Amino acid sequence: MNNGATVHLAEVRTGWLRSLLAGLRIQARIIAALILREVLTRFKRQRLGYVWAFIDPCLHMAMWFVLFALIRGPRQYHDMPTFMFLATGIVAMYLFFLKTTVYVAGAVSAGRGLLRFPMIKQLDPVLARFFLEAATMVVISAVLLSAFTMAGLGAGPYNLLGVLMASGCLLLLALGFGTFNSAMTILYPSYSRFLYFVYRAIYFSSGAIHGTERLPAEVQRILVWNPVFNGVDQFRSAWSFTYESTLTSNGYILLVAGFFFLAGLVLDKRVLQVELGE
Amino acid sequence: MIRLHDVTKYYGWGRETKLVLDGIDRELDTSSSIGILGMNGAGKSTLVNIIAGALPPTSGYVERHVRVSWPLGLKGFVGGLTGEENIRFISRIYGADRRKVFRFVQDFSELGDDLFRPIETYSSGMKSRLTVGVSMAIDFDVYLMDEGLSVADRRFTKRYSDVMNQRLDRSSLIIVSHNMNTVSRYCTRAAVLHGGKLSTVMPLHEAASLYNRLADRGADFQP
Numbered sequence: 001m002n003n004g005a006t007v008h009l010a011e012v013r014t015g016w017l018r019s020l021l022a023g024l025r026i027q028a029r030i031i032a033a034l035i036l037r038e039v040l041t042r043f044k045r046q047r048l049g050y051v052w053a054f055i056d057p058c059l060h061m062a063m064w065f066v067l068f069a070l071i072r073g074p075r076q077y078h079d080m081p082t083f084m085f086l087a088t089g090i091v092a093m094y095l096f097f098l099k100t101t102v103y104v105a106g107a108v109s110a111g112r113g114l115l116r117f118p119m120i121k122q123l124d125p126v127l128a129r130f131f132l133e134a135a136t137m138v139v140i141s142a143v144l145l146s147a148f149t150m151a152g153l154g155a156g157p158y159n160l161l162g163v164l165m166a167s168g169c170l171l172l173l174a175l176g177f178g179t180f181n182s183a184m185t186i187l188y189p190s191y192s193r194f195l196y197f198v199y200r201a202i203y204f205s206s207g208a209i210h211g212t213e214r215l216p217a218e219v220q221r222i223l224v225w226n227p228v229f230n231g232v233d234q235f236r237s238a239w240s241f242t243y244e245s246t247l248t249s250n251g252y253i254l255l256v257a258g259f260f261f262l263a264g265l266v267l268d269k270r271v272l273q274v275e276l277g278e
Numbered sequence: 279m280i281r282l283h284d285v286t287k288y289y290g291w292g293r294e295t296k297l298v299l300d301g302i303d304r305e306l307d308t309s310s311s312i313g314i315l316g317m318n319g320a321g322k323s324t325l326v327n328i329i330a331g332a333l334p335p336t337s338g339y340v341e342r343h344v345r346v347s348w349p350l351g352l353k354g355f356v357g358g359l360t361g362e363e364n365i366r367f368i369s370r371i372y373g374a375d376r377r378k379v380f381r382f383v384q385d386f387s388e389l390g391d392d393l394f395r396p397i398e399t400y401s402s403g404m405k406s407r408l409t410v411g412v413s414m415a416i417d418f419d420v421y422l423m424d425e426g427l428s429v430a431d432r433r434f435t436k437r438y439s440d441v442m443n444q445r446l447d448r449s450s451l452i453i454v455s456h457n458m459n460t461v462s463r464y465c466t467r468a469a470v471l472h473g474g475k476l477s478t479v480m481p482l483h484e485a486a487s488l489y490n491r492l493a494d495r496g497a498d499f500q501p
């Protein structure tokens with residue numbers, strides 16, 4: 001009898017595991033189909049799409065580099081060469097966070113017709129866009145930063161693992177914030193105007209394009225609440241031996257990312273109460 | 279068989295909510311096709327989306343013992359992509375063999391080279407043929423047809439209706455429409471959706487007279 005119960009329990013376990021695996025397989029298939037569809041639509045819209053993806057961050061770096069040179073003359077930031085200081089900041093703030101989160105935030109409104117397929121839930125287009133954009137950004141950053149290092153514009157990463165960890169945290173923050181915003185823009189259409197202001201504020205306040213060492217302590221204490229500031233700081237301190245991180249941590253970024261992601265999931269339920277993609 | 283258990287659906291949230299489906303508790307015997315008649319704004323699309331599982335009800339649930347299609351309508355395609363690319367996408371998410379599905383649609387829809395043109399250049403008739411073609415290539419027991427899909431197109435070719443009838447030997451349709459003619463082409467039974475409630479499924483002529491009575495009364499209320 002005892003034996004029978006054990007067998008029964010084992011069956012329940014394998015049944016549960018099997019259905020979980022089957023579910024994951026279907027999920028993977030759906031997300032793969034969505035990614036392929038996304039690549040196709042993007043590529044068709046602009047054939048220069050992927051070339052532009054490389055040029056765009058370079059323009060940001062070049063613009064700030066020229067401005068820095070004109071206004072302040074040659075100097076070092078946190079003992080990093082100015083160009084490398086800007087390049088790491090733009091990669092961390094602009095590529096890993098801002099570009100990714102803007103793209104993820106548009107997932108549900110761009111793919112509302114998809115929701116009529118019963119197996120596709122709101123999170124699927126969000127995840128598809130995230131995986132695609134994250135992979136793209138990792139490739140672009142790796143190519144650009146290696147090229148700059150080889151061109152002698154600055155030293156390579158001092159702590160590669162730390163660089164990868166900070167990048168991962170920023171990408172997850174982009175996912176969390178994007179999930180939240182994709183639901184918010186559907187629930188409150190005027191929210192997107194406010195959001196553009198937030199994006200701009202993040203661009204200028206995350207430490208990517210300004211050194212923090214000369215800022216007053218009170219300002220630093222305020223900036224530390226910005227999770228993207230944390231990401232940029234962590235990224236640079238892992239990249240450069242001389243850059244010392246201020247009061248920032250990857251854990252804080254993950255905490256904020258998780259909060260926004262969960263809030264996004266709750267709002268997703270409300271989105272379905274408003275209307276289906278008609 | 280599809281069973282709706284006390285399905286209620288509200289739209290909106292906070293203070294502005296609108297009751298669309300009011301505790302529908304019905305069993306739909308899907309051994310043959312069913313028409314659902316409802317006036318504009320009666321909640322037909324909502325009901326179809328809930329039956330398909332694309333939309334969760336606010337309360338209640340749907341029990342399905344059959345494979346149900348997605349709500350077939352003119353939407354749900356990506357306009358910038360070609361017909362063929364859309365077929366590939368739908369085959370992928372349903373895990374169907376995309377070559378087989380493509381050959382079937384090519385054969386059935388008579389869209390020819392248009393399959394390689396973007397959907398945004400399609401007329402609604404072409405979109406209908408594509409939607410019906412793709413869905414028929416994938417095995418479903420019940421096809422949910424939203425209104426607007428010109429199932430009974432004037433240019434309905436013989437081949438189209440042959441394939442459809444062949445399909446209907448094994449499967450059935452649930453068609454929602456405000457138009458009696460659309461329903462009567464495929465269904466001998468129908469139900470009426472009115473005021474958030476769904477009537478029982480009854481012979482077509484009975485449903486038609488109930489629907490007409492309700493429509494007339496509605497017309498009386500109009501100034």
